[in-house]
Structures are given as structure tokens and as C-alpha cells.
Amino acid sequence: MNPIGKKWCRIALFNLLLVATAGVLLRLKILTPLTWLNHKYMLHAHSHFAFAGWVSLFLMAAMIGNLPEKYSKGYERILIAYTITAYGMLFSFPFQGYGAVSIFFSTLSVLVSWWFAIRLWKSISDENICPVIVSNTKWSLAFLILSAVGTFYLAWLMANKVDNPSLYFGAVYFYLHFQYNGWFFFSITALFLSRVSPAYRQKLKRPLQILALACIPAFFLSALWMRLPSWMYYTAGAAAIVQLFAFGQLLLLLVRDARNHIADKVVQTIWGLSLLALAIKFLLQSLSVFPSLSKYAFAYRPVVIGYLHLVLLGFVSLFQIGWLIKQGCLPSGNQKIPASVWAFITGFILTEGTLMAQGISSMFFVAIPHTNEMLLVAALFLFAGIAWMNRQVWWRTNNSL
Numbered sequence: 107m108n109p110i111g112k113k114w115c116r117i118a119l120f121n122l123l124l125v126a127t128a129g130v131l132l133r134l135k136i137l138t139p140l141t142w143l144n145h146k147y148m149l150h151a152h153s154h155f156a157f158a159g160w161v162s163l164f165l166m167a168a169m170i171g172n173l174p175e176k177y178s179k180g181y182e183r184i185l186i187a188y189t190i191t192a193y194g195m196l197f198s199f200p201f202q203g204y205g206a207v208s209i210f211f212s213t214l215s216v217l218v219s220w221w222f223a224i225r226l227w228k229s230i231s232d233e234n235i236c237p238v239i240v241s242n243t244k245w246s247l248a249f250l251i252l253s254a255v256g257t258f259y260l261a262w263l264m265a266n267k268v269d270n271p272s273l274y275f276g277a278v279y280f281y282l283h284f285q286y287n288g289w290f291f292f293s294i295t296a297l298f299l300s301r302v303s304p305a306y307r308q309k310l311k312r313p314l315q316i317l318a319l320a321c322i323p324a325f326f327l328s329a330l331w332m333r334l335p336s337w338m339y340y341t342a343g344a345a346a347i348v349q350l351f352a353f354g355q356l357l358l359l360l361v362r363d364a365r366n367h368i369a370d371k372v373v374q375t376i377w378g379l380s381l382l383a384l385a386i387k388f389l390l391q392s393l394s395v396f397p398s399l400s401k402y403a404f405a406y407r408p409v410v411i412g413y414l415h416l417v418l419l420g421f422v423s424l425f426q427i428g429w430l431i432k433q434g435c436l437p438s439g440n441q442k443i444p445a446s447v448w449a450f451i452t453g454f455i456l457t458e459g460t461l462m463a464q465g466i467s468s469m470f471f472v473a474i475p476h477t478n479e480m481l482l483v484a485a486l487f488l489f490a491g492i493a494w495m496n497r498q499v500w501w502r503t504n505n506s507l
Contacts, residue, residue: 111171121159151199249288256281383420412461449491456484
């Protein structure tokens, strides 16, 4: 990875520390008054900055890092602009929620992401890059652009004061679906493909093509809680079956052969955990076809939050941490997972386990004591692990200058 990509991946990791700080504050707010903190507003800041400042900025930087330096230098302005929009959201949402300033920066972040997508599309079309990597990259960029439809529709609903919660949630889930299942997933597969042999890329090509084609109709899986026409239910069911079949093929190929292409044992383990989270995500997504399970999933807040964190922390963040190790940004001495990463993994497992327990207990109208305290402990583990990783990454950077 070229120096520009490495630098901005490190900056994104620092942003993750700010995301974790906001997460700790949100957990504290539930347990203590913190009268100066508006929970709803801080939640908006936490989620928007997690998407822009951590995940998307990192993926952009990593993809740029794979380009020849003659191209990558021109992208720094885009990364600076995108970071400004991310910080604009981080510092405006806590004070006004969805207000003029936060909406301005949210809109600007979408426009900058389009700028990035259009430019990268052109760069990879001009370069002699493996077609499988190019196709996965272009799918990710197309879904990144498409996800913004949900954002702009939500803004239109708010501007026109449309009083229809179903439309609001529909717009949010549209955005989340194409971010999670489109932009995040296919940018990660493109990065992974760039680190394996050409022959292995060809083996993975077909299931990835099927997953890309099924991504658009699979959106209806996120809308089954609404009253939909019967053809949409059938489309959602067919998409779920196709995606599960294609992912099964992909999973088999990865479990059987990936270790032969990824020499670093630490990266193997971390990416293996990331793959496990992805497999659970696909299984849960497929189960949502059943109406009773779908209503349960969308009715209980802990279930929704648990699913979102399963993807963001489990699949995406663990892959990105593994990428930092593979690129030599984050040290892993003696071929062992760093203690900082173990702290992060512990926080993730505690978060998912507690949210799952909350969701199941809510279904049976049973209260489990001290779950909020447990979620605070989990948030502190995540914060400590991320802070430690930042120290390792930036200490290594300063000592290499």
C-alpha cells in the first residue's frame, strides 16, 4: 500500500477512537444524568461519524492505497474534504440533532463521496488492473452512490414534514442496506482480492457476481415489516435464497483455500473472525424472510442495534484491523494477536452477547438485571483496545520518521 493510503488509514483509526468515546458517553448517559448531553443527538453524531470518519474513510484510503502513486496523490484533496464533512457532523449533531449545520455537512459528505466514486471509477478503468478487482470495486462505488437515495429521500420527508414513520424507516433502511451490503461488502472483497493470486480470484468471481446481482432485490428483506405487495415478498424470498446459496459457495472457497493465500497467521485469525460475523449476518438476513421473525427483529431495539454492530464491529472493523496488520501499520509481534486487538474483540463479544440477551428477554417480557452496566463495560473494552491500537500505530509511525 502506498504512503498516502497508509497515512489516511491511520487517521481513520484515530477517528474510530472518537467513535468509541461517543459510544462510552452514550452508555454513561443511560446510567447517569449527564444533563449536558442529549442522548438522541449524540447517537446521531456517533452513527454518522462511524460511517464517514471510520469505515468509509478507511475503505477509501485503502482503495487509494492500492493505486499507483501517480494517481493516489490527486486523491488527498478528496480525503481532506471528506474528513472535514465527517468532523462537521461529529461536532454539529450533538448540539442540534438534524439541524441546518448537520444537514449541510451530511449533504456535503454525500457529494464528496460521489466525487471520490466517479474519480476512482475512472482511475481503475484507465489502469491495467485485474478485471475481478475492477468489477468488485465498481459494484461498491455504484452501491455507495445508490445508498444516497435513502439519505436524500429522508431529507425530503423531513423538509416537507411528512408524518409517516414507515417512510422514514424505509429511507433509513434503504441507506443502511446499500451501505452494508453494497459499499462496505464489495469494497472489502475488492481489497481482499488484491492480496490473493489471480487464479484464486477467478474461483471467487462467480459467487461474488451473484451476490452483486442479488443486492438490489435483497433490499426488500429490510422492508418486510411494512405492508408490501405480494410480489415484493416473493422477490425478497428469492433474493434471500440466491444470496444464501452464493455466500455458501463463497464461504466454502474461503474456508478451504484462503489460508494458502494469506501467510500471516494473525491476519488469518482476525479475518476468520470477520468472516464468521459475516456468515452470521447472512444467516440472520435470510431468516428475516419469515414474517414472525422479521417482525420480532424490527420490533426490538436491542436486536436492531446488535445486528448493526455485528456488521460494523464484527465484519467491517475486524477486517480493517487485519488490513492494518497486513500492511505493517499495526505491529503483531511473535505472530500473536496484539493485546489491543483482543481487548477490541472482547468488547465486541460482550456487546453482542448482552444485546442478544436483551432482545430475547424483551420477547418474553423478562428484565435481565445490569445489562446497561454490562454494555458500559463492553464499550470501555472497545475504547481501551482502540486507544491502545492508536498508540501502537502512531508510535510506530513517529519512530519510522
